[in-house]
Amino acid sequence: MKRRIIAAILTLLMALSLFPAAAWAAEPTEADLKTAPIISDLEIHDDGGGFVWLEVTVQTPANVLSAIDHFENHELGFNQAGYIGQIDLQYSVDGGEWQETTITPSPNHDHEDSWNGVFETQYLDELRVDSEVRVRARYSGADADGNSRYSDWSDMLVLNEKVDFTASQWALPELAEADRLGLIPDCLKGQDLTKKITRAEFAAVSVKVFEALTNTEAEAAEDPFKDTDDPEVLKAFNVGITDGKNSAGDLFGPDDLLTREQAATMLTRVWKKVNFSGWTLKTDGDFDAQFKEAYTMPARFSDDEKISSWAYDSVYFMAANHIVEGSNGAFSPKAVTDAEKAVGYAQATREQALAIAVRMVKNL
Numbered sequence: 001m002k003r004r005i006i007a008a009i010l011t012l013l014m015a016l017s018l019f020p021a022a023a024w025a026a027e028p029t030e031a032d033l034k035t036a037p038i039i040s041d042l043e044i045h046d047d048g049g050g051f052v053w054l055e056v057t058v059q060t061p062a063n064v065l066s067a068i069d070h071f072e073n074h075e076l077g078f079n080q081a082g083y084i085g086q087i088d089l090q091y092s093v094d095g096g097e098w099q100e101t102t103i104t105p106s107p108n109h110d111h112e113d114s115w116n117g118v119f120e121t122q123y124l125d126e127l128r129v130d131s132e133v134r135v136r137a138r139y140s141g142a143d144a145d146g147n148s149r150y151s152d153w154s155d156m157l158v159l160n161e162k163v164d165f166t167a168s169q170w171a172l173p174e175l176a177e178a179d180r181l182g183l184i185p186d187c188l189k190g191q192d193l194t195k196k197i198t199r200a201e202f203a204a205v206s207v208k209v210f211e212a213l214t215n216t217e218a219e220a221a222e223d224p225f226k227d228t229d230d231p232e233v234l235k236a237f238n239v240g241i242t243d244g245k246n247s248a249g250d251l252f253g254p255d256d257l258l259t260r261e262q263a264a265t266m267l268t269r270v271w272k273k274v275n276f277s278g279w280t281l282k283t284d285g286d287f288d289a290q291f292k293e294a295y296t297m298p299a300r301f302s303d304d305e306k307i308s309s310w311a312y313d314s315v316y317f318m319a320a321n322h323i324v325e326g327s328n329g330a331f332s333p334k335a336v337t338d339a340e341k342a343v344g345y346a347q348a349t350r351e352q353a354l355a356i357a358v359r360m361v362k363n364l
Contacts, residue, residue: 028067035064036152037087037137042159044129045120052127053120056135056157058087058103060115064139064151068115083141087119088150092134093126094162102140133159167193171351178354181361183208185232193351196344199242200254202263202353204232206241209357210270213364228254240281241269257347261311261333264324267360268314288313295320301331308333323359 041057064084071083087103101121105114127133135158139151163179165172175193178184185204197205207218220231221238233252236242245253272279275294276287291313298320301307307315315331318324324331332346340346 026066026070028063028070032063032067033084033139033149034152035061035139036154037061037064037139039135039137039154039157041118042133042135042157044127044131044133044159046129051123052129053123054089054091054127054133054135055118055120056089056103056137057118058116058137065115083143083149084139084151085141086139088138088140089119089121090136090138090153091121091124093124093131095132096126103137130160132162135159165193165351166191167351171355174355174358175351177358177362181212181358183212183354183357183361187232188350188354191350193349193354195350196257196347197263197350197353198254199245199252199256199258199262200228200230200233201350202258202266202348203230203236203242205353205357206266206270207232207235207239209267209360210239210241210273212361213270213274224250225252226250228252230254236266239270240273240279241266243281257344258353259334260324260331260346260348260352261308261315263348263353263356264318265311265314267323267356268317270360271317271364291317301326302329303331303333306333306336307331318356321359321363323356323363 038059038061039056040059041055043055044052045055046052068084085104087105088100089103090098090100092098103119103121105119134156136156137154141149143149161176161180163176165175167175171193175184183205185201185208187201187204210218218235218239220234223229223234224237225233225244233242233254237252242252243249244251245256269281269284272284272287272291276290279287295317297316300316301319311333315324315333319326319331326332335341335345335347
């Protein structure tokens, strides 16, 4: 009798081993069936012959993979809420209407491979390599009665986002990058970026650069100035990007127009704060030797003698790292003569300031 029982148990265990593990998985819930895919990357590809298509990187959550396994190991209609069969891709090109295509993973017993990875669309006639593209995805399938069913939409991914700027043509690519990197402060959004930038505005840009490089939010200091309580200026002061313009240190000059050498100096202070432990504006002199070792002096500008002594090293540090450039060999650090001051010589524009902010983040 005992032998028969043991034999029966062994037979049952062998039979059970023939069933795939997924067949015993818990039945998917409605929440599983509503779970959206994750799109983590989006690229435009061009074969050079006029055929352009999208490549979308899709990640399928584990609970959705389990649901797919469950459905494939049960007959359709076996007490199921639905069946996941493909990925719907919805896209918009250059602000146009939403259009839809599908991605059907190739049959593969390893769902990690067939439902995760890079998927290509068909050629899209309206697509160009520089098109602004918005994409989102969802799973689709049918319920037990053959009725269509869908998951939630994924978060939307945007490529080559077009932002309207009042700016010079040369600045548009870097301004778009500045917007993507979050370097445009609120005070400059929607403004004419060809205009000269003020000290307060550039303080706000510098704070954005600091936050981008450190992935932290700057905090405002107690207000030391009589002429401004701008929170972005107070953040810049607290970081060590800037200070007062008078000997008492209680006047900031928020509406004063910024010179090119001031811009180079303020952004260099951002770099020092990020890279030198213990650096503050008051202890800056203690880091001179360390700072000079951080870059190789480039060729000097033809108006080298016009650069202020307090800005000299900063200007060449920024030039060595291709963040600021000269024109015809000159840097134009500041206005010196009355005639230069009268025409606003060497004053930085808003678009120039944002362009060097982008280079700062990307190069350093």
